[in-house]
Amino acid sequence: MSVTIKDVAKKAGVSPSTVSRVLSNNTRISRETSQKVRDVMEELGYHPNIMAKSLVSRTTETICVILPKPAEELFLNLFFMELIRGIVTQANRSGYDVLISSGGSEQEEVDAVSRLLKGKRVDGAILLYSRKDDQVVEFLKKNQFPFVLIGRSEKYPDILSVDNDNVQAAYDATKHLISLGHERIGFVSGPPNHIVSRDRLKGYMNALEEAGLEMRRDWIVEGEFLQESGYRAMSFFMNLPERPTALVVMDDFVSLGVLRGLHELGYKVPEDLCIVSFNNLSIAELASPPVSSMDIGIYNLGYTASQALIQSIQHDGDKHLQKRHIIPHRLVIRESSVYTPPKES
Template sequence: MAVTIVHVAAKAGVSPSTVSRVISNDSRISQKTSRKVRKVMEELGYHPNTLAKSLVTKTTNNIGIVLPRPADELFQNQFFSEIIRGIVTKAASCGYDVLMTTGASPMEEVKAVERLVQGRNVDGIVLLSSHKDDTNISFLREKKFPFVLVGRSEDYSDITSVDNDNIAAAYSITRHLIQLGHRRIGFVSGPMELTVSKDRFDGYTKALLEAGIAIQDHYVFEGTFTPESAAHIADQLVKLEDRPTAVITIDDVLAFGIIRSLWNNGLRVPEDCSVVGFNNTSLAEMCLPQISTVDIGTYQMGQSTVQALIQHIKGDGFEQARIIIAHQLIWRDSVRPPEQS
């Protein structure tokens, strides 16, 4: 015989309505009662009928994550793995499951978001990236559907977002390299349509101009977040007559690819070229030499994103806000002053 809510209530010594409220994470139920009921549910092997519950409460206890395109690149990048880990861990502790979606094209991505919203498959959505004229943000705002953006939107300053001060972080890195004596500093970006790429580039240029160093267009490269893209860029770098003495990349994966390709071309890191990454993934410590990078609190970003989204969903004193996670510069073996020529 299937275990029902009535069996749980009888063994826990509470009413069926109390069990129902525990399942719905009703704030009126004390933690002591909630723990007791959930323990009985586990002992009896009772699993709530989520479909029936959603029909009654108009909620799903699901959170949707919109993965950036292309998804195959995403799973090569530890930044996304770590932020998703933070999202999933926090969601689970709050009684939410996570659904992930993406699209092979901008149009397919928008359709995927529309399916989640219009089909009421989730209670709220996390956007893991932002673009100029972002259709997903426009759609979610129009529907007044709860969502939180990881990153910053250039077009919508009034939405809830969780981000770093990427301009300040890139500025700090560049300024430190200048203080070490570097004047020829390259910059390796992801797609410039991404706000994070633009912000980190702005921080780089701000520090150079402040130091009286002209921006050299042939020192700036746009790629994707893959080692292959970094290798292609490094091949171009080594052919320059006035090769940079330091290179800033906006991701550790790019930094790793640059270092590997420089070595393959007979150049030493950091003796011939210093290299800096971003995100402080485990790859930065495993690489030889270990990569200097920026710790942006990726796991914390994921947790803070879910916390803000659940407040948005429940309306618990929710206010639209930009949440800034502090960054920290991590200096390792891939950076040194330039050799005097």
């Protein structure tokens, strides 16, 4: 015979309604009582009927993460693995499951979100990217579905979002290279339709302008967050009549491609080119040489996004909840940007 809520309540010495509140993570229940009830559940082998619970509460206690392109491509970059680790950790602590969905295009992403939310399979969504004129954001806003954006929206600055101050972070990275005496500084950017790419480009340009340094368009290369983008950028940069002596790179994974390209061309880091990258993944420290990188708190980005979304769901979009969360950044300096006098090309 299966164990019921009444059995758990009797064994724990509480009312059945208290057990129900523990199952729904009601904040009115003390941590001690909640733990006591959960210990009894485990002892008796009680498992709640999720389908029945969803019908009563009209919630699924599941959130979805929408990947902005095919998952097999994204998972090549450890940034997304760390981001999702933060999301899943916080969701599990709040009693929520995480469903991951992806699409090969924006329209496919919209279709995926529509199936999940209109089909009442999830309670809300986390978007891992902010893009200009994003169709997914438009769909979620129009249908008033709970969601959180990792990044920022130019069109809807009031939506729930978690981000870094990417303008300031890129400014700080560029200023570090300027402090080493570099005057010819290039920029390896990400996709131009991504807000983070535009914000970091702005920070880079602000630092150059403040220092009275030239900003040249041929020292800026756009690409994807893939090694291949960094590799291709080196073929371009190192063949310029006047090449940069230092680079700000959008992503650690891209910086690996930069290092590979430089090695094949016979150049050394930092002697021939200094590098500062972003994200401070483990691969930055393990690279040869270790790469200086801006730590943007990837895990905290995911954790805070999950927390903010679940709070919004549980409080039914309370207007008094904080809408914009900014995660601090810090530069971790390694061998790729130690002082070396800029060489003449």
